[in-house]
Amino acid sequence: MERRDKFSSLHPLTQMLCFSYVLIMSMFVMHPVMLFISLASACIYALYLSGTKKMLSLLFAMIPVIILTVAVNMLFNHRGESILFYLSGKPVTREAMYFGFTSSLMLIAVLMWFSCYNAVMTSEKQMYLFGKLLPSFSLMLTMTLRLVPDFIRKINEISNAQKGFGAEKGSSKLKNGMSILSTAVTCALEGAVIRADSMKSRGYGCERRTQYTRFVFKSEDKTVSALLLLFGAVCAYSVIKGAVYCEFYPTFSVNGTSALSITGIFAFILFCNIPMTLNFSEDIKWQVIKSRI
Amino acid sequence: MAGYKIENLSFKYNLSEKFALSDINLEIKDGEILVLCGKSGCGKSTLLRHLKSCITPHGKRTGRIYFDGRLQNDVSDKEQASRIGFVFQHPDDQIVTDKVWHELAFGLENLGENSHTIRVRVGEMASYFGINSLFDMPVHKLSGGQKQLLNLAAVLAMRPDCIVLDEPTSQLDPISAGEFLNTLKKINDDLGITVVLSEHRPEDVFPIADRVAVMENGRIIMCDNPHTVAEKTSEDSALFPALPTASRMYRQLARGGTCPLTVKEGRAFLHSLHLEKDSAKLHVHIEKEKGDTPLMQLSECMFRYNRNDKDVLYNFSLSIRGGEMLALLGANGSGKSTALSLMSGVHVPYSGRIFLNGKKIKRLHAEEHGICALPQDPRVLFTKESVEEELQMTVNGCEDKKSRLAEVIDVMELNGLLHMHPFDISGGEQERVALAKVLLMSPRIMLLDEPTKGMDAAFKRKFGEYLRSEMQKNGTAIVIVSHDIEFCAEFSHRCGLLFNGELIAEDVPQKFFCGNHFYTTSANKIARDYFPNAILCEEVTQRCKSALNKKSHISE
Numbered sequence: 025m026e027r028r029d030k031f032s033s034l035h036p037l038t039q040m041l042c043f044s045y046v047l048i049m050s051m052f053v054m055h056p057v058m059l060f061i062s063l064a065s066a067c068i069y070a071l072y073l074s075g076t077k078k079m080l081s082l083l084f085a086m087i088p089v090i091i092l093t094v095a096v097n098m099l100f101n102h103r104g105e106s107i108l109f110y111l112s113g114k115p116v117t118r119e120a121m122y123f124g125f126t127s128s129l130m131l132i133a134v135l136m137w138f139s140c141y142n143a144v145m146t147s148e149k150q151m152y153l154f155g156k157l158l159p160s161f162s163l164m165l166t167m168t169l170r171l172v173p174d175f176i177r178k179i180n181e182i183s184n185a186q187k188g189f190g191a192e193k194g195s196s197k198l199k200n201g202m203s204i205l206s207t208a209v210t211c212a213l214e215g216a217v218i219r220a221d222s223m224k225s226r227g228y229g230c231e232r233r234t235q236y237t238r239f240v241f242k243s244e245d246k247t248v249s250a251l252l253l254l255f256g257a258v259c260a261y262s263v264i265k266g267a268v269y270c271e272f273y274p275t276f277s278v279n280g281t282s283a284l285s286i287t288g289i290f291a292f293i294l295f296c297n298i299p300m301t302l303n304f305s306e307d308i309k310w311q312v313i314k315s316r317i
Numbered sequence: 318m319a320g321y322k323i324e325n326l327s328f329k330y331n332l333s334e335k336f337a338l339s340d341i342n343l344e345i346k347d348g349e350i351l352v353l354c355g356k357s358g359c360g361k362s363t364l365l366r367h368l369k370s371c372i373t374p375h376g377k378r379t380g381r382i383y384f385d386g387r388l389q390n391d392v393s394d395k396e397q398a399s400r401i402g403f404v405f406q407h408p409d410d411q412i413v414t415d416k417v418w419h420e421l422a423f424g425l426e427n428l429g430e431n432s433h434t435i436r437v438r439v440g441e442m443a444s445y446f447g448i449n450s451l452f453d454m455p456v457h458k459l460s461g462g463q464k465q466l467l468n469l470a471a472v473l474a475m476r477p478d479c480i481v482l483d484e485p486t487s488q489l490d491p492i493s494a495g496e497f498l499n500t501l502k503k504i505n506d507d508l509g510i511t512v513v514l515s516e517h518r519p520e521d522v523f524p525i526a527d528r529v530a531v532m533e534n535g536r537i538i539m540c541d542n543p544h545t546v547a548e549k550t551s552e553d554s555a556l557f558p559a560l561p562t563a564s565r566m567y568r569q570l571a572r573g574g575t576c577p578l579t580v581k582e583g584r585a586f587l588h589s590l591h592l593e594k595d596s597a598k599l600h601v602h603i604e605k606e607k608g609d610t611p612l613m614q615l616s617e618c619m620f621r622y623n624r625n626d627k628d629v630l631y632n633f634s635l636s637i638r639g640g641e642m643l644a645l646l647g648a649n650g651s652g653k654s655t656a657l658s659l660m661s662g663v664h665v666p667y668s669g670r671i672f673l674n675g676k677k678i679k680r681l682h683a684e685e686h687g688i689c690a691l692p693q694d695p696r697v698l699f700t701k702e703s704v705e706e707e708l709q710m711t712v713n714g715c716e717d718k719k720s721r722l723a724e725v726i727d728v729m730e731l732n733g734l735l736h737m738h739p740f741d742i743s744g745g746e747q748e749r750v751a752l753a754k755v756l757l758m759s760p761r762i763m764l765l766d767e768p769t770k771g772m773d774a775a776f777k778r779k780f781g782e783y784l785r786s787e788m789q790k791n792g793t794a795i796v797i798v799s800h801d802i803e804f805c806a807e808f809s810h811r812c813g814l815l816f817n818g819e820l821i822a823e824d825v826p827q828k829f830f831c832g833n834h835f836y837t838t839s840a841n842k843i844a845r846d847y848f849p850n851a852i853l854c855e856e857v858t859q860r861c862k863s864a865l866n867k868k869s870h871i872s873e
Contacts, residue, residue: 148416163414166414166415166416166419167413167414167415169415170412170414170415170455170456170457173457174409174457177457178697181692181694181697182697184658184663184692185690185692185694185697185698186697186698187661187662187663187683188657188658188661188662188663188683188688188689188690188692188764189683189689189690189691189692189698189754189755189758190661190682190683190684190685190687190688190689190690190758190760203700206700207696207697207698207699207700210699210740211696211697211740214410214696214740215407215409215410218405218407218410218411219410219411219412219413221372221405221411222403222405222410222411222412222413223413223423223427224371224372225369225371225372225398225402225403226398226413226423226424226427226471226472226475227394227395227398227399227424227427227428227475228427229427230394230395230398230427230428231395231427231428231429232429233426233427233429234426234429234430234431234432234435235426235432236419236422236425236426236430236432236435236436236439237432238418238436
């Protein structure tokens, strides 16, 4: 069942802040606990966004990734002190196994977050964000986004029309394909001439363009962004201070018992689960409203 | 305040010797609807493009254009961009962005308006046009009519005082076209925006026009209110067959009074003649050729594009004999074009059978089985650099087809176009080139998708007659899909109505149209009370004449 995601209705900047932070943390902090938190939150969120079936199929597709990463690490990485066994004269170490496992966690976590990103950040939102950086590029992107699928549809239409016209006789497949392509290109160029006229006639180039957006930075965006910044800063502080750190070589050790590191990890849990917290509070709110009705 | 005054405007394209516009004097009053009529290629588009500096074609120009009392050159591009809206012919090509909301905002972004203003204007426009539900849609999901309405809305969001439209309905089916024109009328009534449009199907625009300007060879030969224009057009001019049915009846009966334009006025006119009701039963002589196996037969065909989609064609059966024209009518999305694609072998029904000459065929092949289909958009057939090469390619160097080539070029009036690039000619001309290609293939079964769109009325008749002779001579079977009820009524042998993928009615045109109340010709709508089984304008006038003669005899 598709559910309405509260986080998706926030301002794109807030969403981008959340996704980019989580992705950066997942990519650069090689810490099994942090990565596990990241992966678990991503899974829960993906479950909410795209449903059990899709999420599970995505997760199952990642099992080979885990096996492959761990296996490759164990076979080709010989660093580490605790040797498990020798394979054709080369040592296979426990540390390499841990490292492989952690890296596969990282890979999956990043992929899961990207699947959430895709569901939340529609083309319109991305365009808005990139448009802020490069205004003219954004219009070009919008036009391309339309032209490419249009071109493919046109090619289909032309190929069907020529099939129905019955003039393929005697010409090779390649030649036929070329003529279809040439017609499609001519159509596209012809369209471009008219489009240029249409743009000119609607004042393109008369004035510095503004960019219309339908997004407003609301008070809830402020609140959520503030929370994200707070949790993010606490977590980042503890990472930078070395409180959340994991050593793989020569021996595997995780430092995660000091007050600072626990605070950092806790802040990360809160950060990663902000989208879901929003959804839950929204669900509860609706339950309350419903019971009142 | 946003009127135009054009003084002695002449214009010549750089490479051409002929004047595209010569000595045009025209005043466009503030708040009026002015319609430009004329054959395709008479200079309508060229004149309209002169009304906005930034899209004026390059060439040699003399004369003056005043906009709003000022010389057009003195009005800045920015002012023109916002105060003069321009809507082009092709609904698809003039759309710039990928989403409906963004398209509405595009012009305002160009003018440098801030987000708040744009939000208000875009919202206002969407509400006025009732396109709220389309607001978030990608543009490619819209139908042709919706796209053209979007183009109009996008222009109106910039709050113009005047909108110029270059054949805005030529790519639309009559129902969407009617809707579009009604919207134009409403805008003009509600907001007093000046509207200038060109149109090759004057039947629909005459009733909404305040004034009509008729063009011929780059000159304006008449400019007056539509009643007068309909009254004064000479019977042998190219415009005459394009006049509204009611006006043509009036003209042919020559009875005095004001010239009617609409069905309503036409009915009132017929009433004023005090005719007697024709109670004669309908006797249609049908030659049933039993035992003659149909050239092609489809039996209980089902088709859909995807496993989980709805059926586009459901239980679709049809048969067509040699020398016969079958017209398929129906609203947009009723599966007409899909039906043609099954008959040309482009798509294969997932259930049902297809017979050719009584033999069951597993997989239809257009070239193998002598079938030739004309696609909806003629441009997709063009692969060569000139019209001549395009036609030569179809003939493929066969000597015996030389005479045929000359004949087809002559009939389709392509003589002046042979050296042009097929993409450089007008929409109606492209349609004619594509039709010529189909005719040159000399197929046994011709499948034509909207062949008459973009054709002017005079040529339409000639084309219909040529098809008729072709059917008689070669026994060609023709299936046409069309919204052009008048054409189908006059030239087809049988008509079928498609609804929801099913052929729900099929009969000879007389019976088919007389039985329908809404889906019938204007002549039938006008004269239904007196001559219930007349469906063509000529039929009605003839019967009127004989009835009037009888009456005058009695009174004598």
